Amino acid sequence: NAGVTQTPKFQVLKTGQSMTLQCAQDMNHEYMSWYRQDPGMGLRLIHYSVGAGITDQGEVPNGYNVSRSTTEDFPLRLLSAAPSQTSVYFCASTDVGVGGNSPLHFGNGTRLTVT
Amino acid sequence: AQSVSQHNHHVILSEAASLELGCNYSYGGTVNLFWYVQYPGQHLQLLLKYFSGDPLVKGIKGFEAEFIKSKFSFNLRKPSVQWSDTAEYFCAVNARGANNLFFGTGTRLTVIP
Numbered sequence: 001n002a003g004v005t006q007t008p009k010f011q012v013l014k015t016g017q018s019m020t021l022q023c024a025q026d027m028n029h030e031y032m033s034w035y036r037q038d039p040g041m042g043l044r045l046i047h048y049s050v051g052a053g054i055t056d057q058g059e060v061p062n063g064y065n066v067s068r069s070t071t072e073d074f075p076l077r078l079l080s081a082a083p084s085q086t087s088v089y090f091c092a093s094t095d096v097g098v099g100g101n102s103p104l105h106f107g108n109g110t111r112l113t114v115t
Numbered sequence: 116a117q118s119v120s121q122h123n124h125h126v127i128l129s130e131a132a133s134l135e136l137g138c139n140y141s142y143g144g145t146v147n148l149f150w151y152v153q154y155p156g157q158h159l160q161l162l163l164k165y166f167s168g169d170p171l172v173k174g175i176k177g178f179e180a181e182f183i184k185s186k187f188s189f190n191l192r193k194p195s196v197q198w199s200d201t202a203e204y205f206c207a208v209n210a211r212g213a214n215n216l217f218f219g220t221g222t223r224l225t226v227i228p
Contacts, residue, residue: 042221103161
């Protein structure tokens with residue numbers, strides 16, 4: 001049971017480049033989310049999804065797009081990377097939502113540097 | 116929107132010392148409260164949670180937290196810390212029925228052997 005898998009683990013981009021951070025879970029979780037973690041700012045929610053075909057914005061959605069075509073996958077797209085997007089990105093999932101009885105399961109993170 | 120404050124940014128303790136990490140949230144409605152821990156080089160994992168009932172909740176590894184509604188607080192405690200407790204601790208709050216989970220800025224705990 002792999003849990004939540006994020007790829008890549010590390011990425012360096014130049015300003016203006018685009019890329020997709022991949023997130024896949026094999027627990028049949030309905031709820032998936034993306035956070036960014038920055039020093040002194042904790043984790044901030046970027047986007048989340050409560051099921052296939054449904055996405056919504058979190059606290060800091062600007063500059064990021066998401067889609068949820070399957071239950072398993074929830075990719076995060078940076079269309080035009082900026083240095084302010086240098087961060088560690090975590091994908092997390094849970095079965096019925098953050099208010100349910102099961103915790104968020106986090107991936108191991110993607111460390112992104114934008115130069 | 117909810118917000119979470121963790122006033123201790125970095126706490127340094129010797130082994131066997133007692134620990135209390137503060138967490139305050141701002142939201143007037145019913146909330147679910149969580150503490151997550153991130154050990155060095157690892158991803159976040161749940162330490163404990165409060166949904167309802169007994170305001171004193173016990174989690175893994177001897178941690179506990181007390182929900183004090185009148186103070187909007189959910190402080191984390193452990194009577195005697197170990198070197199292996201060195202980690203970053205995050206408090207999080209979710210408004211009941213909402214799909215957002217808001218995290219605090221985290222408290223880094225360093226335990227000196």
